[in-house]
Amino acid sequence: MKLDYLLEKNRRWSDSVKEREPDFFTELAKQQSPEFLWIGCSDSRVAANTIVGLQPGEIFVHRNIANIVTHTDMNCLSVIQFAVEVLKVKDIIVTGHYGCGGVLAAMDGARHGMIDNWLRHIQDTASVYEEFLAAQPDDQTRSDKLCELNVIEQVINVAETTTLEDAWNRGQEVAIHGLIYDLGDGILRDLDVTVERPRTKREMRQKFLSKIKMAAES
Numbered sequence: 001m002k003l004d005y006l007l008e009k010n011r012r013w014s015d016s017v018k019e020r021e022p023d024f025f026t027e028l029a030k031q032q033s034p035e036f037l038w039i040g041c042s043d044s045r046v047a048a049n050t051i052v053g054l055q056p057g058e059i060f061v062h063r064n065i066a067n068i069v070t071h072t073d074m075n076c077l078s079v080i081q082f083a084v085e086v087l088k089v090k091d092i093i094v095t096g097h098y099g100c101g102g103v104l105a106a107m108d109g110a111r112h113g114m115i116d117n118w119l120r121h122i123q124d125t126a127s128v129y130e131e132f133l134a135a136q137p138d139d140q141t142r143s144d145k146l147c148e149l150n151v152i153e154q155v156i157n158v159a160e161t162t163t164l165e166d167a168w169n170r171g172q173e174v175a176i177h178g179l180i181y182d183l184g185d186g187i188l189r190d191l192d193v194t195v196e197r198p199r200t201k202r203e204m205r206q207k208f209l210s211k212i213k214m215a216a217e218s
């Protein structure tokens with residue numbers, strides 16, 4: 001049975017960790033103090049802790065299809081609130097990835113079921129940056145750019161949550177970053193769209209789009 005395989009792998013992992021560090025689990029069980037909140041895609045190839053080589057306890061994680069942050073998603077908003085107000089994370093990292101199935105599905109014009117409602121957020125992003133996307137030389141580049149733009153929009157959405165507004169008003173230091181992961185070589189790249197204080201949506205969109213344009217030219 002597949003589940004037995006999973007449980008066996010877990011026992012071996014637990015043994016190997018305890019062998020290296022006998023107190024690991026007893027110490028970790030007392031408290032978690034992650035410095036990062038990771039908001040990423042559910043894609044099995046973009047496993048948060050694994051791709052940055054960090055241990056359990058080091059990253060607080062929220063994942064959903066296509067790493068989307070919407071202002072009515074109580075699940076995601078609760079994760080952000082808990083991470084900022086209780087865990088006091090210093091950095092929130094929105095990580096997208098090239099070849100994201102959610103982004104591709106949003107672009108292919110086909111029906112995929114209920115999920116199309118979720119993917120509508122990506123289509124909304126595509127329409128905001130319609131001109132820039134239309135100017136791309138081919139479909140591959142267009143979908144890569146939409147993966148990047150999707151990260152940008154989610155960075156902006158995190159910045160506009162009441163949790164972040166309140167945190168910055170209190171003087172709490174917390175930054176939001178946008179990263180993009182390449183499935184082809186396992187490398188994470190900083191999109192250089194960090195937000196550390198309140199900004200207008202217009203200001204963020206203009207600045208971040210120019211960063212993406214500059215990166216494409218270099």
Ligand code: CO
Nearest residue numbers: 041043100101
């Ligand atoms: Co994805």
